[in-house]
Structure formats: structure tokens, C-alpha cells
Amino acid sequence: MRTEGTRILVDAPRAGGASRVVAQSIAFAYAPTGDRVKDEDAALFTDAPPPVGGVVAAIVELEHLVTGTARIEGLVLRYGMLYGPGTYYDRRGSTAADIVAARVPLVEGATGMYVEDAASATVAALERGAPGIYNVVDDEPAPQPEWLPVLAQVLGADPPAAAEILPPPYAPEMSLRGASNAKAKRDLGWRPRYASWREGFAASLA
Numbered sequence: 001m002r003t004e005g006t007r008i009l010v011d012a013p014r015a016g017g018a019s020r021v022v023a024q025s026i027a028f029a030y031a032p033t034g035d036r037v038k039d040e041d042a043a044l045f046t047d048a049p050p051p052v053g054g055v056v057a058a059i060v061e062l063e064h065l066v067t068g069t070a071r072i073e074g075l076v077l078r079y080g081m082l083y084g085p086g087t088y089y090d091r092r093g094s095t096a097a098d099i100v101a102a103r104v105p106l107v108e109g110a111t112g113m114y115v116e117d118a119a120s121a122t123v124a125a126l127e128r129g130a131p132g133i134y135n136v137v138d139d140e141p142a143p144q145p146e147w148l149p150v151l152a153q154v155l156g157a158d159p160p161a162a163a164e165i166l167p168p169p170y171a172p173e174m175s176l177r178g179a180s181n182a183k184a185k186r187d188l189g190w191r192p193r194y195a196s197w198r199e200g201f202a203a204s205l206a
Contacts, residue, residue, distance in 0.1 A: 002058040006065045010072060020073040022125045023066040025059045027078035027114065027135045027179040037141050037178045040078070040133045045176075067131060075125045080114020080137035080179065083151075083197070084204040091155065091205060099152050105163035106145040114138050114179075117192045124188040134184040140196040141178020147197055154201045 006023060013021055030038040031045045045056050066074035083089035089096055098104050114137035121136040148160050184190050194200030 002062045003065075006062045010065050010069050010074075014069075014071055019071070020075070020126065021066055021069075022075045022077060022122055023062060024118075025063055025076050025078045025133070026055075027080045027137050028176050029056050029059060029078075030177045030179065032176055035177070036143075037180050038135075039180045040135055040183055042177075063133060067133065073131045075129060075131055076133045077118070077121055077125055077136045077184075078133060078179065079118050079121075080135075082114070082118060083200065089151065096151075096155055099148070099160070100155055100157040102158055102160065104148065104160055106148060106160050107163050108143070108145055114141075114197065117190075117194075120193070121184060121188065121190050124184075124190040129188040134188060135179040135181050136184055136190075137179045137181045138192045138194060138196055138200065139181065140198070141180075142197065143178075147201075150198060151201050154205045 009023070010021060013019070029044050031043045031047075034042070044060060045052065046060060047053065048056050063076045066072070066076050068074070081089075088094050095104070117138075118136060121134075125134070145162075152158065152160055181192070194203060
């Protein structure tokens with residue numbers, strides 16, 4: 001989907017006379033080294049072990065196709081993990097169910113949670129902004145042990161316990177980094193509805 005599908009989608013607007021393509025990528029694929037919060041120029045986790053390595057390779061190809069194709073104004077939006085209606089973190093979602101059932105332990109270094117404002121960022125990217133790559137996340141990147149207890153409380157679940165053994169799909173290599181939204185706010189004129197997951201959890205799960 002991310003490779004062959006993207007090639008088809010990039011060819012289609014060129015044939016039809018359109019000039020701007022906006023594609024979805026992910027903001028939690030940065031290499032787990034250095035600063036905890038990454039901007040768009042930071043290295044991706046291209047040497048990640050499987051199955052993550054295959055995902056990162058696919059998004060690298062997607063991003064290259066969208067931003068490197070002639071006669072296309074390609075914008076890539078690296079979304080954070082989405083929460084809110086219709087997502088895994090909705091009250092009816094599978095991850096929320098796992099949290100309520102105490103099947104999600106605290107894992108030090110796991111990736112943070114980010115806002116659900118993908119739709120408004122996509123509209124902004126269609127209307128304005130230079131071609132390139134943009135992180136679409138909220139203003140407060142956080143590691144999983146910080147946001148998970150807050151989400152559990154909003155769901156009415158017991159406080160999660162720390163993992164005694166690192167469970168799959170987590171691995172020591174997966175100490176993922178947060179992402180900065182400064183470029184999207186500056187160049188796309190975009191702002192998340194909820195500046196932080198702290199308020200967003202409470203509002204979207206009320």
C-alpha cells in the first residue's frame with residue numbers, strides 16, 4: 001500500500017492535471033538515538049529489526065516518491081498515534097479494551113501519544129505550505145509511562161503496572177522518540193485542537 005499504492009497515486013494526478021499530493025506517513029519512526037523530540041530532518045529508524053524495519057523502509061519509499069517526483073508538489077504529513085472516535089484508543093477500540101483489561105503494562109521508552117487532528121492538518125496542507133515533510137503531532141510529546149496512566153484513568157481502568165518482562169511487540173530497540181510540530185505550525189498555519197493529550201483524552205473520551 002505504501003509503495004506500489006503510492007506510485008499509482010503519484011502518477012494519477014500528473015495524468016489528470018493536478019499538481020499537489022498530500023500523503024500520510026508516521027511520526028514515530030525516528031531513530032531511537034539523541035534528543036527525545038525530533039524535527040523532520042532527524043534520521044529515521046532505517047536499521048530497525050523486523051517487523052518494524054519493513055515498515056520504516058516502506059515509509060521511506062513513500063516519502064521519496066511524494067517529495068521527489070517531478071511536476072508534483074508533494075507534502076508528507078507524519079502523523080502521531082491517533083486517538084479519538086474510531087481509533088484504537090476510542091472507548092470501543094481494541095487498545096482501550098486492552099487497557100481496561102490490564103493487558104497493557106508500562107514500558108519505559110515506548111513512544112508517546114499524539115493528537116487526532118489529522119484531518120485539519122490535511123486541509124491545511126492542501127491549501128498552503130511548501131512541498132516537504134511535516135510532523136503532525138500535539139505540543140507535548142511524552143513517553144508511554146507518562147500518558148498511559150492518564151488514559152487509563154479517563155477510561156476508568158486500574159493504574160497500569162510496570163512490565164516485568166518486555167512484551168511483544170516492544171523490544172529494547174524500540175525506545176522511540178517524540179516529534180516536534182513547530183514546522184507544521186509555522187509553515188502550514190495549523191494548530192491542534194488539543195495542545196496536549198492531557199486535555200484531549202478527557203475531551204474525546206467524555
